[in-house]
Amino acid sequence: GQNIDQPTEMTATEGAIVQINCTYQTSGFNGLFWYQQHAGEAPTFLSYNVLDGLEEKGRFSSFLSRSKGYSYLLLKELQMKDSASYLCAVSNSNYQLIWGAGTKLIIKP
C-alpha cells in the first residue's frame, strides 16, 4: 500500500526552530509537497521538492532524501501565526497526491 507518516502533534516555543518529519512509501515518486493549514481553513502551498537536498524559502526550508523516503519541513524563528497543521503529500507514479494526516504544530509564548 501507499502511506505517508508524520507526527500527529508537536509543540514548540515562539522564536525557536522546529523540524517536522515525513516518511513515505508510495508507488513511484514525482515530488513531495508541504502545505500549511490553519484550523477551519484551506491548505496553502509551502514547498515542493523533487530532487534531493534542501530548498530554502524565507523562514521555511524543506529537505528531501528520495533514497530514504524522507522529508522534513524546518521552521525557523517561530511566530504565533505558525500555529497550524502541516500536511505532507507525495505525488506518485500516476501523479496522484497521497496525503499524510498532518502534524498539528502548537506554538507557545
Place this chain on the structure above:
Amino acid sequence: DADVTQTPRNRITKTGKRIMLECSQTKGHDRMYWYRQDPGLGLRLIYYSFDVKDINKGEISDGYSVSRQAQAKFSLSLESAIPNQTALYFCATSDLNRDTGELFFGEGSRLTVL
C-alpha cells in the same frame, strides 16, 4: 475575491437528503478535484476531472457523483446523504502546464448529516 469558490460554506442536512456542493474557479485551470477531510485522516480524493469531458473516480467515490458543467465549474453531489459523510469538503484546481502540480484549494464546505 477567492480564485476558487465553494458554496455553501456550511450545510446541515438530514439522512437521505440530496445535497450538492458547488465549486467555481477563475484561475483558468483545466484540472479540478474534490477532497474530503476528516479529523486524524489525510485529505482523501473523491473525484477529479482533467477537462470538461474527463471525470475520474478517486479513492472514495462511493456515495458521491460529480458534474463538470464547464471548465470553471465542478459540482459534487450526495444523492442520499448519510451521517458518515459528515466532513469538511474541499474543491481544488491545478494547472496542467505547471510542473509542480501545485493544488489551489477553495475555502471548504462543512457538511453535517444528522
